[in-house]
Amino acid sequence: MKIYRYPEKETWPELTRRPVLERQEISDLIAEIFKAVEKNGDQALIEFNKKFDKAVTENIAVTKAEIENAAKQISEDLKKAIAQAKENISIFHAAQKQEAEKIETMKGVTCWRENRAIEKVGIYIPGGTAPLFSTVLMLAIPANLAGCREIVLCTPPDRNGNVNPAILYAAQLCGISEIYKIGGAQAIAAMTLGTESIPKVYKIFGPGNQFVVAAKEYAQRYGIAMDMPAGPSEVLVIADHKAVPEFCAADLLSQAEHGSDSQVVFITTDFKIFNQTMDAVEKQLKKLPRNEAAAQALSHSCFILTENLEEAVEFSNMYAPEHLILAVEDFEKYIPEVQNAGSVFLGNYSCESAGDYASGTNHTLPTNAFARNYSGVSMDSFVKKITFQHLTKKGLRNIGKTIEIMAEAEGLAAHKNAVSIRLK
Numbered sequence: 127m128k129i130y131r132y133p134e135k136e137t138w139p140e141l142t143r144r145p146v147l148e149r150q151e152i153s154d155l156i157a158e159i160f161k162a163v164e165k166n167g168d169q170a171l172i173e174f175n176k177k178f179d180k181a182v183t184e185n186i187a188v189t190k191a192e193i194e195n196a197a198k199q200i201s202e203d204l205k206k207a208i209a210q211a212k213e214n215i216s217i218f219h220a221a222q223k224q225e226a227e228k229i230e231t232m233k234g235v236t237c238w239r240e241n242r243a244i245e246k247v248g249i250y251i252p253g254g255t256a257p258l259f260s261t262v263l264m265l266a267i268p269a270n271l272a273g274c275r276e277i278v279l280c281t282p283p284d285r286n287g288n289v290n291p292a293i294l295y296a297a298q299l300c301g302i303s304e305i306y307k308i309g310g311a312q313a314i315a316a317m318t319l320g321t322e323s324i325p326k327v328y329k330i331f332g333p334g335n336q337f338v339v340a341a342k343e344y345a346q347r348y349g350i351a352m353d354m355p356a357g358p359s360e361v362l363v364i365a366d367h368k369a370v371p372e373f374c375a376a377d378l379l380s381q382a383e384h385g386s387d388s389q390v391v392f393i394t395t396d397f398k399i400f401n402q403t404m405d406a407v408e409k410q411l412k413k414l415p416r417n418e419a420a421a422q423a424l425s426h427s428c429f430i431l432t433e434n435l436e437e438a439v440e441f442s443n444m445y446a447p448e449h450l451i452l453a454v455e456d457f458e459k460y461i462p463e464v465q466n467a468g469s470v471f472l473g474n475y476s477c478e479s480a481g482d483y484a485s486g487t488n489h490t491l492p493t494n495a496f497a498r499n500y501s502g503v504s505m506d507s508f509v510k511k512i513t514f515q516h517l518t519k520k521g522l523r524n525i526g527k528t529i530e531i532m533a534e535a536e537g538l539a540a541h542k543n544a545v546s547i548r549l550k
Contacts, residue, residue, distance in 0.1 A: 127404065127424055131431045141428060142445040144357065144389060144494055152336060156344045160315045167321035174312040175283060181307070183287040186323045188294065188305040196294035208296055211484035212263055218486030219268045222505040234521020241509040243273035244351075246325065248317035249302075250332030253282040253309055255416075256384070257290035258333070264488050264503065265331050266300035272508035277302050278317060278327055282309020310334075311341035318345040329353070331503065333490065353503055357494030360389030361478055362447035364438045365403070367396040369453040370474050374399075375406035377451055377478050378427070379420055386422035389493075391445065393430045393438045400431055439463045446497040449478045468497045522548055 133141060162170040168186050175181040197205070228238040249265045252258050262279070269277050279302050281293055289307055297305055306324050308316055320326030329351040330342055342352040361381040363374050378390050394400050407424065411417050432438045439460055442450055446466035454460065457472045464470055468491030469481050482489045490503035517525070526545045533541035 127407075127427050127429050129429050132433060133430065138441055138444055141430070142441070142495070145387070145426070152340045153344070156311050156337070156340050159311045159341070160319065160344060163312060163315040163321065164319050168323050171308045171312055171316055171321065171324075174310070175287075175308060178310055178312070179282050180285050181283045181287050182285075183283055183307050186306050186308055186321075188289055188307060190303070192289070193294050193298050193303070193305065196289075196291035196298070199291035200295055204292065205295070207484070208259070208263070208292075208299065211260065212267065212296075212299060214484055214486040215263050215267050215488070216271070219271055219488070219505050222268075223271070232521070232524055234518040234524055235515070236517075236521075237513065237515045239511050239513050241272070242512055243275070243509050244329050245274065246276040246278070246327040246329075247274050247508060248314075248327035248330040248332075249277060249279045250313055250317075250330065250334055250338060251279060251281040251293055252332075252334055252338075253284070253290055253293070257281075257293055259290065259292040259296040260483050261332060261490065262293055262296035262300060262302070264490050266297065266302050268488070268503065268505040269331075269508045270301060272505050274508055276325065276327070277304065278325060279305045280308050280313035280317060280324070281305070282313070283307040311337045311344075314338060314341035314345055318348050318350045329508075331490065331507070353490060353507055354492050354500045355494065355496050356492070358387040358389055359384040359449075360391075360447050360493055361449040361451065362391040362393065362442050362445055363451040363453060364435065364442060365392070365394040365396070365399050366435060366454040367399060368455040368474070369394065369396075369399050369403075371399055371402035371406045372410075373474055373477070374403045374451075374453055375410050377453075378403075378407060378424075379410055379414060380477070380479055380482075381449065382420035382423035382427070383414060383416040384419075384423075386419050388419075388423040389447075390423055390427035391430070391447065392428070393432055393441060395432055395434055395438065397431065400429065404429060435460060436463070442467070446492075446495040448491045448493040448497065449481070451476070451478060466495075466498045468492050468502050 171186055172183055175183045226238050226240045228236050230236050247269055251261050279297055281289055283289055316324040317327045317330055331353040339356050359381050363377055365374050381388050382390050414420055443465045448468040450467040451471045453474055469487055471478055481487050488503045492500035526549050529545045530542045
């Protein structure tokens with residue numbers, strides 16, 4: 127842990143800087159993967175499964191029988207938990223629907239905006255040691271609510287060529303039947319370019335490692351949109367004298383266990399809480415199954431003492447964390463001051479894990495300081511907004527002179543004529 131006691135503000139930019147990854151080598155590999163998928167389609171994917179995941183897959187598509195069999199492989203308790211999470215996520219995201227409202231900007235001139243679902247979307251779900259079936263819910267639910275016609279899901283298989291049953295169960299529960307056994311950058315390439323089995327999509331969603339992130343960025347060269355730029359998971363906890371050190375430590379470790387490159391920051395105004403939280407982190411770390419990755423993440427984490435909570439929030443706004451926890455007594459006071467954060471958790475009992483799984487908010491959030499200019503995934507992420515306008519004869523008479531003067535001033539005679547010819 128890196129400890130900073132009352133750091134001067136001129137040092138904050140350095141403290142908020144994330145590690146910079148060497149991108150050139152990754153970019154070259156991504157280009158090679160896209161080229162192979164474009165040339166050889168499914169066969170390239172089968173070979174990449176063997177090369178990167180040591181998985182033997184004769185067929186890329188998950189069969190109906192595999193999907194149905196998944197329900198038999200998970201416990202009833204997990205099924206109930208997934209159902210509860212699905213209900214809460216559905217309630218929260220359904221409330222985001224907006225009806226079109228027609229606005230008369232002047233007499234005879236009416237404008238409005240309507241939503242149209244993105245017709246084809248791709249969802250990437252990480253597998254491996256942490257199969258994120260919860261992300262299936264976070265992405266498939268708003269996609270369905272938005273009305274996306276085709277939802278394609280890609281996730282890496284295990285060495286036996288099987289997909290984690292919880293991922294398949296969650297997908298089936300959300301009505302997804304197009305599921306493919308392919309992970310990493312090659313999955314992004316497949317959804318970008320299309321293969322014999324996997325259809326091309328218009329926008330790709332989902333978290334992943336640095337190769338997946340780089341592949342999503344590369345996909346934009348082909349006109350494919352992505353949900354947001356992303357990086358390693360991160361949390362920033364702000365605590366005052368009323369915070370519970372054990373709770374703060376647990377929240378810090380919940381992000382640290384994601385991987386060695388996870389970002390963990392703890393800020394407090396109370397010296398006692400500062401020391402007790404560090405002690406609690408050390409004690410809880412020893413009991414974690416994934417403690418090696420968490421320990422590596424903690425090795426470059428920051429523990430910071432500030433003079434007051436105002437300074438702590440100011441630092442947080444500069445850092446722009448994916449997750450922000452305000453473990454402070456009067457959290458309502460500081461809500462208006464939060465400018466940059468993916469998702470905010472208020473008080474001692476709002477653990478970050480609640481948002482990760484079941485409270486209802488979406489856990490697909492901007493990282494790497496992109497919370498300064500990106501929102502987390504919502505139903506809006508799966509729609510386009512199209513504007514409409516209708517001018518009556520009277521409306522054109524009312525606004526026509528304004529258009530003619532502006533068009534002439536820009537030297538665009540045809541624009542002016544499109545109005546003049548109607549007015550005549």
